[in-house]
Amino acid sequence: MFAAIAGSYDLNNRLHSFGRDQAWRRFAVRRVGVRTTDTCLDVACGTGDLTEALAAAGAERVIGLDFTPQMLEVARQRAMKLGGTRRADRITYIQGDAQRLPMEDASVDVVTIAFGIRNVLDPGKAIGEFRRVLRPGGRVAILEFSEPAFGPARWFNRVYCEQVMPRTATLIARDKSGAYKYLPKSVATFMSRGEMCDRLRGAGFTQIESIPLTFGVCVCYLGRA
Numbered sequence: 136m137f138a139a140i141a142g143s144y145d146l147n148n149r150l151h152s153f154g155r156d157q158a159w160r161r162f163a164v165r166r167v168g169v170r171t172t173d174t175c176l177d178v179a180c181g182t183g184d185l186t187e188a189l190a191a192a193g194a195e196r197v198i199g200l201d202f203t204p205q206m207l208e209v210a211r212q213r214a215m216k217l218g219g220t221r222r223a224d225r226i227t228y229i230q231g232d233a234q235r236l237p238m239e240d241a242s243v244d245v246v247t248i249a250f251g252i253r254n255v256l257d258p259g260k261a262i263g264e265f266r267r268v269l270r271p272g273g274r275v276a277i278l279e280f281s282e283p284a285f286g287p288a289r290w291f292n293r294v295y296c297e298q299v300m301p302r303t304a305t306l307i308a309r310d311k312s313g314a315y316k317y318l319p320k321s322v323a324t325f326m327s328r329g330e331m332c333d334r335l336r337g338a339g340f341t342q343i344e345s346i347p348l349t350f351g352v353c354v355c356y357l358g359r360a
Contacts, residue, residue: 137181137203139312145182145209146307151300159278159353160185160249167276169194173244176200176268178233178261179251183210183226184213184226185278189247190222199244200231233261238268245269249278253325259334266338269360271299275340276357279282280322283351296322333355 152159163185169175169192177186182198190197201207207228217223231237233248233255246265255261265275283289296319305316326334328345331354335343340358347354 137206139310145184151303155349155353156250157184159355162189162191162346162348163247163249163276163355164188165276166355167245167247167274169245171195174198174242175245176243178235178236178246178248178265179254180210180228181206181249181251183213183228184218185247185249186210186226186228187213187217189223189245190225194225194245197226198238199226199228200233200236201228202230202232204230234264236268238265240267241270241273243268243270243271245276246273247276247278250280251293252277252279253321258326259337262334262338262340266340266360268305271360273360274357275335275360276355277335278353278355279325279331281328281347281351281354282323284347288352293323311353328354328356 162310169189171193173194174196175189175194175198177189177197177199180186180201183199186197186199199207199210207230210228214223214226214228229237232255233251246269252258252261269275283294296303301316301319331343332343335356338358341360342357344357345354346357
């Protein structure tokens with residue numbers, strides 16, 4: 136499904152979030168506090184938006200990991216367009232599973248995942264893996280869609296996500312896989328903010344925060360190892 140929409144993924148993200156998806160990623164990068172000595176792991180990196188943002192923030196090394204080879208191919212093509220810049224030289228893309236990260240224990244300083252945790256078969260297992268690979272004091276940032284608490288905003292968001300976006304995104308992507316019918320349903324059936332915080336706490340994270348963005352359409356979850 137994600138292979139089918141890889142080529143138009145960036146365009147649909149920009150159009151259907153009204154450009155807010157990039158702002159949400161920048162917010163996560165700021166809040167996770169990237170340092171020049173950090174090794175960062177961006178899980179479910181897709182086409183590399185957040186991976187590149189972490190590198191731009193000055194991380195020493197950034198690993199973008201995704202399950203779908205076609206997404207990684209787009210990410211690598213984007214990295215090539217950056218040329219031999221210092222930012223591009225710090226990025227490595229690899230294929231892998233969020234539930235079985237190919238990293239040693241306590242080997243990275245920051246783990247991020249943007250709009251991917253709800254697509255993992257066992258989110259709790261993935262969160263446990265995030266905790267395993269983080270060094271003591273390491274930081275995690277999870278961006279995920281949510282439903283606004285404010286009634287009118289929630290109603291508008293549901294109409295937009297369930298009726299408007301699936302049609303227009305499918306047309307743009309020329310998609311026959313049903314990806315843009317699945318994605319809004321996955322948001323509606325995903326765990327609540329409280330449940331996500333409980334999962335982070337259960338995996339051993341501390342200083343947990345859940346910060347609603349854009350009326351609660353998106354939530355940034357933060358924690359420390």
